[in-house]
Amino acid sequence: MDRRQIKTRTAIYDALTGLLRKYRFEEITVQQIIDEANIGRSTFYSHFETKDQLLEQMCKEMFSHVFSDTLTPEKSHDYSKNHEDMRALLEHILYHILDHKENIRSIMNGESEKIFTRYFTEYLESAFGEVIVHMDVDVPDAFKKQFVIGSFIHTVKWWIARGLKEKPEKIIESYMKCLPGKHP
């Protein structure tokens, strides 16, 4: 890839990230991004079709980092019996979020929060979907799934909104205590 392209692309990403610390995504104009990134108008539009597409791609890239070395749990693992494996994986995710602290907190305002939720749900469903249904509670599988994943995502959002003060271990411990099923 051309060095110039890389340069402008990161300039745009940095500009948006910076602006997101001060303004909600909806409030930011393309012109502001262009000025902040110090690039020409047409250059922006040769890289991204719209402002929304920029956000989409930026989030996609970030989440691919957040979930990169997060091992997909083996189907053979039974998280209803082996809470330790699940705990480790969830903690791992929180630590990754902690790494991207600045970016993620910026993204969690306004419309862009939905992208977070979308990617997060997608990932968790593929990672845990199968194993969650083995949990020991007498409710429909679909319900169980939405409850476990939904409450986790909500908890993470809550954690982020409050400034990521608590340690990941503490959050996951509380979360798992609140989950239904066997508690060793």
Add this chain to the structure above:
Amino acid sequence: MDRRQIKTRTAIYDALTGLLRKYRFEEITVQQIIDEANIGRSTFYSHFETKDQLLEQMCKEMFSHVFSDTLTPEKSHDYSKNHEDMRALLEHILYHILDHKENIRSIMNGESEKIFTRYFTEYLESAFGEVIVHMDVDVPDAFKKQFVIGSFIHTVKWWIARGLKEKPEKIIESYMKCLPGKHP
């Protein structure tokens, strides 16, 4: 209040509600609302400052209906011991949502979903905030609160997104089975 004002106001509400069935709120323009409501441009702006303010007020009004005769639970009730009272109240809320089925499903797309969440959280916190902390789980009070309320709101959203197919009783039953604490 002047009959003319009432007429235009409901015309605007109806127009937006109708449009929300076809388009996301972000996509709808003030001009579309005006055309659909058959009113003059300046009339719209004499009633509402912006499109966002219109949505805000419309939601506010709707939720005041949804929660109107929903009794605020007495502090003396201990929902950790008396699951029946809590169950009844939650079911009641779901039935109210069912009454406003059309409106609520329209609102639950795009940015407007956040308003739903905001009002819902606000209400539940004032209704249950105090009593939830008495639930029998060994986690910090703040965590307990966010978990119970957050997972409930998520469950309701999930229920709405899937078309409100299940009966309120069924949803609340599953929800309460998933909650931590004593299960009689």
Add this chain to the structure above:
DNA sequence: ATTTTATCGAACAGAGTGTTCAGAAACTTC
């Protein structure tokens, strides 16, 4: 050195926003 590719930025058309204002229409009051 030559060719390819990326950037620049001004200029442009188009869509939407929110305001203004004078006249028409509908309500209220006496």
Add this chain to the structure above:
DNA sequence: GAAGTTTCTGAACACTCTGTTCGATAAAAT
């Protein structure tokens, strides 16, 4: 039911933002 008040109307306006186009310029690749 006439006079006065309030609301509605809709065209015109200034403004902001978007996304495109294009010739000139600079940087990278071969």
